[in-house]
Amino acid sequence: MVGTLINLSGKKIKKMITEKDVLNIQKTWGDALIKIGSLKDNRAVCEAEAEKVIDSLYAFNLGPVLFKPTRAAEDQFRGTKEGALSYFIGGNSNFPEDEGFALQPWSNVRFENTGIILNENSALAMGNYFFTEKGTGAIKKVEYSFGYVKDNSGNLKINLHHSSVPFTPSM
Numbered sequence: 001m002v003g004t005l006i007n008l009s010g011k012k013i014k015k016m017i018t019e020k021d022v023l024n025i026q027k028t029w030g031d032a033l034i035k036i037g038s039l040k041d042n043r044a045v046c047e048a049e050a051e052k053v054i055d056s057l058y059a060f061n062l063g064p065v066l067f068k069p070t071r072a073a074e075d076q077f078r079g080t081k082e083g084a085l086s087y088f089i090g091g092n093s094n095f096p097e098d099e100g101f102a103l104q105p106w107s108n109v110r111f112e113n114t115g116i117i118l119n120e121n122s123a124l125a126m127g128n129y130f131f132t133e134k135g136t137g138a139i140k141k142v143e144y145s146f147g148y149v150k151d152n153s154g155n156l157k158i159n160l161h162h163s164s165v166p167f168t169p170s171m
Helices: 019-038 043-057 081-089
Strands: 004-006 012-014 066-068 106-118 122-133 139-150 156-164
Touching (some): 019 081, 019 106, 019 122, 019 139, 043 081, 066 081, 122 156
Parallel strands (some): 066 156
Antiparallel strands (some): 004 012, 106 122, 122 139, 139 156
């Protein structure tokens, strides 16, 4: 948990977000995605876990969240918790194209940051993440940009999630 620092003049200084904070939430996000997929055979438990993950990792309770999932063409931008949840686990008639990205299932998620920009109350990260399919071992490369903000307890929450398939030039 992030604490409050006090400088020599006695004034409170908020702790700046660190690279370690960003790496930790990225690992937590990847682990959560794997856990959701591991629960796919029990829909009620899977839904409860996915909702818990979204509540704990995304900033929907703090303000707007910009969410652009990789595999969405018809409703490609999701500004609601309902839209994010549907993307991860599918089954929502409001988002019929969603099959449940987290239900693949995946055995590993690895972030490869191209860069991280740190501020006192927000951070941005961009790069590639790699999803390993459970069973086949096939690896899917996806480009991402994530934004993070601090909640009232000093924990990072995702307020920008943009994923896309790498560009393939046409012949």
